[in-house]
Amino acid sequence: MTVYLVGAGPGDPELLTVRAARLLGAADVVLYDRLVADETLALAPKSAEMIDVGKSPGNSSIQARINEQLVETAVLHPHGVIVRLKGGDPYLFGRGGEEVEALAEAGIDYQVVPGVTSALAAPSAAGIPVTHRDLARSVTIITGHDANDNEPIDWKPFAAMGPHHTLVVMMGARKRGLIARSLIDAGASPDTPVAFIENATTAHQRVVTGVLGNVDALDVHPPVVFVIGAVATLARP
Numbered sequence: 001m002t003v004y005l006v007g008a009g010p011g012d013p014e015l016l017t018v019r020a021a022r023l024l025g026a027a028d029v030v031l032y033d034r035l036v037a038d039e040t041l042a043l044a045p046k047s048a049e050m051i052d053v054g055k056s057p058g059n060s061s062i063q064a065r066i067n068e069q070l071v072e073t074a075v076l077h078p079h080g081v082i083v084r085l086k087g088g089d090p091y092l093f094g095r096g097g098e099e100v101e102a103l104a105e106a107g108i109d110y111q112v113v114p115g116v117t118s119a120l121a122a123p124s125a126a127g128i129p130v131t132h133r134d135l136a137r138s139v140t141i142i143t144g145h146d147a148n149d150n151e152p153i154d155w156k157p158f159a160a161m162g163p164h165h166t167l168v169v170m171m172g173a174r175k176r177g178l179i180a181r182s183l184i185d186a187g188a189s190p191d192t193p194v195a196f197i198e199n200a201t202t203a204h205q206r207v208v209t210g211v212l213g214n215v216d217a218l219d220v221h222p223p224v225v226f227v228i229g230a231v232a233t234l235a236r237p
């Protein structure tokens with residue numbers, strides 16, 4: 001028996017990989033995340049069992065239950081095609097690593113099907129190249145989720161890299177003000193360009209631009225990718 005950990009891409013079903021679409025079309029069971037689009041789920045056969053295992057932001061305590069559910073499903077369907085469908089790429093802030101560990105511990109084979117990550121697709125869809133010969137020669141993808149938790153992120157190294165380094169912050173909508181202030185306190189210029197891409201690659205895509213110094217005043221809603229650096233000036237609304 002094999003469980004397929006499949007990346008669903010950033011939202012637009014046309015950004016699924018060919019392999020993801022093929023596996024989804026052959027699935028007997030699909031366990032899917034909160035951010036997977038309905039149009040993508042509709043690619044599964046009508047007969048497939050669809051299991052919503054979506055977590056809301058901040059509620060990660062059910063991850064252990066998801067791991068158990070994956071193992072239980074695999075045991076129940078030894079000859080079935082089991083697709084664990086995860087937003088973007090399964091291994092970028094997707095806890096895919098933990099899920100495959102649980103499968104491996106239970107002796108269940110798995111395959112990972114990489115997906116188009118929103119970390120890169122969202123800026124692209126908004127006209128922002130995360131690297132650019134004149135504007136940025138390096139890029140960091142970071143979570144904004146634990147910006148004020150027990151192990152706060154040290155923003156100093158990123159502030160020190162200046163605007164010609166691109167920072168892509170995931171899960172950063174709620175803490176955007178704190179992140180911006182932390183960077184400014186660490187020496188980043190308040191004039192550093194920023195862009196927020198909401199619901200990227202979907203019909204509801206929205207692009208909001210500003211500078212680090214006015215991030216609090218911007219109207220931004222999750223899911224959003226927060227881009228910081230000179231390349232953000234290239235954003236298209």
Ligand SMILES: C[S@@+](CC[C@H](N)C(=O)[O-])C[C@H]1O[C@@H](n2cnc3c(N)ncnc32)[C@H](O)[C@@H]1O
Binds near residue numbers: 200
């Ligand atoms: C738990 S992470 C999962 C990331 C996913 N594995 C990936 O590779 O895109 C969820 C975060 O991804 C970002 N995200 C996912 N889909 C998005 C979309 N369509 N538009 C904007 N941001 C998105 C947001 O920052 C959201 O808070």
